[in-house]
Amino acid sequence: ETGVTQSPTHLIKTRGQQVTLRCSSQSGHNTVSWYQQALGQGPQFIFQYYREEENGRGNFPPRFSGLQFPNYSSELNVNALELDDSALYLCASSHANLEQYFGPGTRLTVT
Amino acid sequence: KQEVTQIPAALSVPEGENLVLNCSFTDSAIYNLQWFRQDPGKGLTSLLLIQSSQREQTSGRLNASLDKSSGRSTLYIAASQPGDSATYLCAVPLTQGGSEKLVFGKGTKLTVNP
Numbered sequence: 001e002t003g004v005t006q007s008p009t010h011l012i013k014t015r016g017q018q019v020t021l022r023c024s025s026q027s028g029h030n031t032v033s034w035y036q037q038a039l040g041q042g043p044q045f046i047f048q049y050y051r052e053e054e055n056g057r058g059n060f061p062p063r064f065s066g067l068q069f070p071n072y073s074s075e076l077n078v079n080a081l082e083l084d085d086s087a088l089y090l091c092a093s094s095h096a097n098l099e100q101y102f103g104p105g106t107r108l109t110v111t
Numbered sequence: 112k113q114e115v116t117q118i119p120a121a122l123s124v125p126e127g128e129n130l131v132l133n134c135s136f137t138d139s140a141i142y143n144l145q146w147f148r149q150d151p152g153k154g155l156t157s158l159l160l161i162q163s164s165q166r167e168q169t170s171g172r173l174n175a176s177l178d179k180s181s182g183r184s185t186l187y188i189a190a191s192q193p194g195d196s197a198t199y200l201c202a203v204p205l206t207q208g209g210s211e212k213l214v215f216g217k218g219t220k221l222t223v224n225p
Contacts, residue, residue, distance in 0.1 A: 006154075033212065042115070042200055042215030043155070056210025090154055097204075097211040099145075104154040 004093050004103035012109045013081050021076045021106045025093030031055070032074040033100060034066060037088040049074055050096070078108075086110045113138045113205045117216035124191055125224050132186040132219045134201035139179045146175050146186050147200045149218070155200065159186070191223045 005024045013019050025032050031050045035043035045058035049068035063079040072093070078085055086109050092100035114137045124130055134144070142163045147155040159175040161168045161184070167176045174187040184201060198220045202213040 033210075035213075040217070042202075042217045043213070045212035045214075048210040048212065050209070056208055056212060058212065088152070092155075092213075097206070099157075099160060100213060101157070102147075102155040105152075107152060 004091060004101055006089075006091055006103040006106050008106060009104070010107035010109070012111060015081055015083060015110055017081050018077065018079045019081060019108060021078075021089050021091075021108070023074045023076070023091035023093070023103055025072045025074070025091075026101050029093035029095050029101070030072050031094045031096055032068055032072065033092045033094070034074070034076050035090040035092065036060070036085075037090060037105075038084075039087070043090055046076070081110045083110050113141075113203060113214045115201060115203060115214050115216040117199075117201060117219050119219060120217065121220040121222075123222040123224065126191060126193060128191050128223075129187070129189050130191055130221070132188070132199050132221070134184040134186070134216055136182050136184075136203050136214075138205075139182050141179065141203045143204060144175075144177050144184050145202050145213070146173075146184075147202065149198045149200060151198075158199075188221075191221075193223045193225045195223050196221055 033048040034046040037043040047057040048055045052068045068074045088105045092102045094100045145160045146158045161177040172189040198218040200218040202215045
């Protein structure tokens with residue numbers, strides 16, 4: 001059984017650019033949640049996908065969007081990057097609303 | 112609105128000490144609470160998940176307790192080691208509509224000095 005994986009590990013973007021982060025869920029899991037963790041803070045919920053549909057959203061603007069694919073992997077897209085988007089982005093997979101298992105994260109730096 | 116607070120924000124102890132990390136939450140209508148470990152720049156490793164029907168959960172040198180009525184949980188680490196140095200986060204689930212999100216505290220940064 002493979003765990004949750006994320007790619008890339010880290011990347012650097014310029015303000016105004018767009019970025020796509022990827023997450024492969026753990027085998028048997030149909031739900032993916034995305035979190036943003038700023039330095040020194042706890043993770044903040046961005047949104048959740050269940051069976052390819054957005055299932056809930058936190059307090060993030062529409063330039064944060066996502067997708068979930070038939071194999072339950074997921075993408076997080078952020079448009080018009082701002083300096084404050086610099087953070088560790090974590091995805092977590094679960095089967096429905098059972099325990100969430102986290103990936104290693106993607107460190108995004110916006111300059 | 113569920114809010115999670117962790118005290119202290121940082122803790123530095125000598126190796127071998129027993130220590131307690133605290134977590135409090137404002138809405139006691141939770142069905143579980145989870146403790147995570149996070150190494151610098153890394154993802155979250157689940158340490159213990161306590162169901163609301165349980166009062167304690169143990170794994171090795173770690174013991175977590177949950178008191179829903181008072182809105183508190185503690186993580187007890189026995190005989191601390193330098194390898195325990197990390198940030199410890201607690202989280203509770205919050206169901207909104209059809210989704211469940213985790214609400215996290217800001218964490219306690221633990222340093223165990225050899």
